[in-house]
Amino acid sequence: MExxxxxxxxxxxVYLLRNYWFKKCIFANANLKINMAIKIDATNILLENIINxxxxxxxxxxxxxxxxxxxxxxxxxxxxxxxxxxxxVKAIEGSIKKSISKNLEEKPFNVEGSDxxxxxxxxxxxxxxxxxxxxxxxxxxxxxxxxxxxxxxYKD
Numbered sequence: 001m002e003x004x005x006x007x008x009x010x011x012x013x014v015y016l017l018r019n020y021w022f023k024k025c026i027f028a029n030a031n032l033k034i035n036m037a038i039k040i041d042a043t044n045i046l047l048e049n050i051i052n053x054x055x056x057x058x059x060x061x062x063x064x065x066x067x068x069x070x071x072x073x074x075x076x077x078x079x080x081x082x083x084x085x086x087x088x089v090k091a092i093e094g095s096i097k098k099s100i101s102k103n104l105e106e107k108p109f110n111v112e113g114s115d116x117x118x119x120x121x122x123x124x125x126x127x128x129x130x131x132x133x134x135x136x137x138x139x140x141x142x143x144x145x146x147x148x149x150x151x152x153x154y155k156d
Contacts, residue, residue: 043076043126046104050129051154053099054081057091059131060156065149073149076126080143082134086117092131093120100124 047064054062059081067073083089093114100106106124113120118136122129130142143151 046100046106046124046127047077047079049099049103050079050096050124050127053095054079054092054131055154055156056099057088057095058156059083059088059092061137062154062156063143064152064154065143065146066152067146067149069150070146070148073146075123075128077128078142078146078149079127079129080132080137081130082132082137085133089117089120089131089133090114093122096122096129 051062051064060083062079062081065078065080066076067078068076081092083092093111097108097111100108108122108124110123111120118133119140120129120131122131132140
């Protein structure tokens, strides 16, 4: 009888531990999914702000490439746009910096090409922005490198 009682207590303890860890794992998984959803939402907000900033200064041929499903991608999105001159390319860069800084309190991790103004690259980690002059964009045609990505075209 005593061994049956011990056996019953051990089984009950195992059952309770199993339930406890199962619930803890479900809770941890739910938190992970919530954090991932918040991160995705933050990336989409950043993307929307970048597109709006480009449109505010009349950037042209605006597209985004969704790279999330590509194994070789270095970021989640590329945004590519065109300016008519060095001045406009630099104005697009300034508009993006100002808008993102003001609305989201973020700065790019790195900016390349500002001094020349033919092709400016802005790295926001999850989103990389390419601002080209038309002849430079046509020459490099980086959209073709990422042909498997989903393209979204925006109004000028």
